[in-house]
Amino acid sequence: MFDVEPIIADHKDVIHDVVFDYYGRRMATCSSDQTVKIWDEDDHGKFNVTSSWKAHSGSIWRVTWANPEFGQVIATCSFDRTASVWEEVLGEKVSNSNAYTRRWVRRTTLVDSRTSVTDLEFAPKYLGLLLATASADGIIRIYEAPDIMNLSQWPVQHDIANKLSLSCLSWNTSTYMVPQLLAAGSDEAATPTGKVFLFAYYENARKCVKMETVNDITDPVTDVAFAPNAGRTFHMLAVASKDLYIVNIRGVTDSTGNAKLELQTLKFSEHNCPVWRVCWNMLATMLISTGDDGCVRIWRMNYARQWKCAAVLKAEGGGPTYEPTPPTPTMATTASATAKFYKKGSIGNQVPWH
């Protein structure tokens, strides 16, 4: 089922982040070796490095793509306390072909943070070219490029200070509910308080305020991800912490006419170890989580509106290791034949199935 194809990234140190662009045709990786690599898919579906450059003077934590409407733009954030915005420009024509050389040019460096910038993400496109960053001193900064043709100007629009250091953030891309939501998580281990915060961004009023804290999650949070806009009337936020959480967020209006959030936190302990990263597929029908156990888990919602782990992919030590295939006595077996079925669940005598 999973034709796992290892890609030799040739980064000299730990890879911290890998992100696809809007169409899934390009990929960006960043690493502790202070470089960023851009990968392009060729006609055979293989990804090849088309650009690689030293982007920061510290470990690069995250990389994020802007909507292609704004051109080929990425942003990176680093331990060196800065975040940078990069744009791809076409150079001169390569002789005897129609292709051009491509170069990534640093358009700006955002130096407002006094500590490591831990995460950043471009806002959904209808808000304009907007970039939110989270830093270890607990400040969320929202930058905006007022002129999308000139990416060197990124004035800070908002900065929101928090008591806890922040490790991750995610924009909600759904247009269904105003205000626009921004979630952030903290990896602070010392305090037993809620670690996921929800902020409301009001485009017209140009303000950004904290709306809610998810009090059910008190363990350090390493990643948050809003599900892509999939027509639902509620929003789903996946949280990677000591366990995997999915927070269903519903916008309601209380009797005084104020917008309020109704939260429902679901906990999944199948990883049995800290969860590192969470990621949704484009249609928001699948959630992928990775954990300390070396497993990638795929979650799906069934028709009873419950999330179930649909598959586990073990990838330890470089390549995928499935359970070894015992040699079949008479028949030749294909290598992938063993990996096709997964235990879906078990039916106990005492426990009703649903």
Add this chain to the structure above:
Amino acid sequence: MPDEDAEPATVSIRICLEGHANALALNKDHNQIAVAGRSLLKVYAIDNYEFTEVGNMRGKNQNLSYSSNDVAWSTLDSNILATAATNGVVSVWDLSKFGKQKQLHVYNEHERTAHTVTFHTSEPILISGSQDGTIKCFDFRTDKSVNTFFSNSESVRDLKFSPHSQNMFSAVSENGTVQIWDLRKIDKCMVQFTAHSGPIYTCDWHPTRNWLATGSRDKQIKVWNMDARASLEYTIHTIAVVGRVKWRPERTYHIASCALSLSPNLDFVAEDTTNELRVHECFIGCAKELLLSGQKLADLCERNAEVSKKYGKHNATTLWNFIKLFYGSNHFEPPFEHRSSFSNQKNPLNARRALQTASEELGQDLNGDEAPHENVADSEDADDLGGVGQQQPPPTSSVILSETQIISEITFDNFELLRNGFIYVGPADVTKALAFPDTALHHDVQAARPQLDLKVSDHEKSPPPHVPSILKVSHIPPIRMWEPHQFVADALMLQNDVGDVQTALTVLIALGDARNLLPLEDRIIEHWFHTYVDQLQRYELWNEACAVINRAWMRSVRQLNQASTVMHTNCGECGRPLGGNVGWYCDKCRSMQSAKCCVCGLIVRGFYAWCQGCSHGGHIEHLQQYFAKHAKCPKCGHLCAYS
């Protein structure tokens, strides 16, 4: 999860048996189950939420002390059962008889334990496999075996007739071999191969593909493609010895297995998620193939149901079929004259008309119904019908009846789909879990059925002359109309919640004017449009996105197509902007020079390509040819850098 009990997707029903159950078998209608085991042979009817015993073949007067290893239900006659016993006896039972007569035949031919018995799908023939290594074929109209097949192995553990070939059956044995036999060829098997390193306990043919699954003591389930010569398709590693395997109906890649072990907690459903995880192909395929309009709704539904089925979206298939049933009839298609006056939420008249229409379509005879209409003409009761009941006495009872008919019709058509749940019996070492494809439909339909409580009382108002005197109906409580609209809306919301906005929105578009009946907020629908268009564009399906936008009935969505469509052109002669003029006519030069192709000099009709830098252009194919050899503009020598 908090709402776990709110919507049971599957139902577990349980019963405690007095003996050890070794095997069970469902009859062909899936409403009765036979359980066989150590001094146990019973038949239960499967009711909504419980088992009811309907037959016990180990009564006092049938003092047969042996225990059964296997039980099978004839596919021809729903009263015929066969069992294979540990002492080698194969018995055929007739449920329609009484007492000792129930035991139709006792074939005492196997020398050792009979492990398995199975019926032919169309002939009155059964075959049994035994520890003595033989397979015997019986005709249950006679009392002797017809044929004996010698498997040349120590023990035949399981036999299954192939659903793909009339006379073919598979036999698996304890030495790990699989044999394929032809009923007519008793001297030698057709195919033989070694499948497992340990004894094979079970096999099952895939209902649609030519696959055979085998389960063995080596804790593996293997799926063999039997097309030419057997080749291994999949291997599933399980945690225990495999006792039984069973393919899930309607799902290509689902197989259930149970463990052969004394620990009761080991059965599980293994599932291949290949099909479900192939969402990209599914999404793109559906986006391209689902029809949005252009045909009659019934045809649209039928076709889209097929497309959904092709991509493995069984719930979507059911939904399309449902839409076809309720909205597909002609009576529903013209826009309702009351649409504006009645709010789209509560409209019992339309709802009832829908039911009647649908029931007429289903061939329900409404005239044969005796329920007296006068009973309902009570003004109090008719109030909730919006006063319409006064002018036109509603045939209430027939509505109920026809509705049940609809339900039974759906149930019949999609029986496999609607039977929802695991049938689970016994603490035994061999249990089968039979799963049917999930659908929430059945429960919703059940829940939506109005209950007709007939109150019996002595003081009736006006007894209609033809009502029998014993049962006097004085008051029928107001009957809640069952309208499909809320239900369909809920189904669409569910579809959407599981991430399938594609189906939800396509249904809505296909419904045409009938969509106004659904109690869905415009805000949600608008949100769905934006989402789906966004998804299509991410998959670079521009044409499909455009088709969806064009069919939108909301301004904000239709405007998506009109953004950034202005093109600025300049005159190729004088360089002045041509904005506001007709075509390529230049006001200043008073010429149509710019409309001509700068390569061939003719006026361009169709695609016109031009350089934004020098405003010269022409036929796109001419320019392509020209710029393949040159880099500069054919007219002015500008470096156009055409690529």
